[in-house]
Amino acid sequence: MRIKDQISLRKIADEYIMIVGTEDSLDYTQAVSLNDSAAYLIESVRDEDFTSEDxxxxxxxxxxxxxxxxxxxVESLIRMLQEAKVIG
Structure with a gap:
């Protein structure tokens, strides 16, 4: 699996918000709320292939x-990210 390149991850107060992008811009209608551990996982594998075991x-x-x-x-997070089309 791989996290798509077109995402923006921002911390707002105690929560992380991930904005999913299209080929040339961010789509602010596709915002995904993440907790600290989910944001940590996404940032840890940014720009590289990974498995659920990783x-x-x-x-x-x-x-x-x-x-x-x-x-x-992890299984729950992967399902959510697949639905949001963040994992490619």
Whole structure:
């Protein structure tokens, strides 16, 4: 998997907002709200291919979370990002 190049990630207060872009501009009607850990995962693999296992490893290394919980969280995040057409 790979995060599309046309996204902008901004922190607003305690939340991250990701704006999904088209080929030549950002589409502000496609905003996705992210928590700290989701933003961390996206930033960690920006511009490179990754697997869901890579994200599970990143979560378990950074946060005190079980592998099972990290796997469930990653699967949920991937589904959300696929629906938003952020993962290519």
């Amino acid at each position: 994200w599970v490893d990143l979560l378990t290394e950074r946060y005190e979370v079980s592998r099972e919980q990290a796997t469930a969280d």
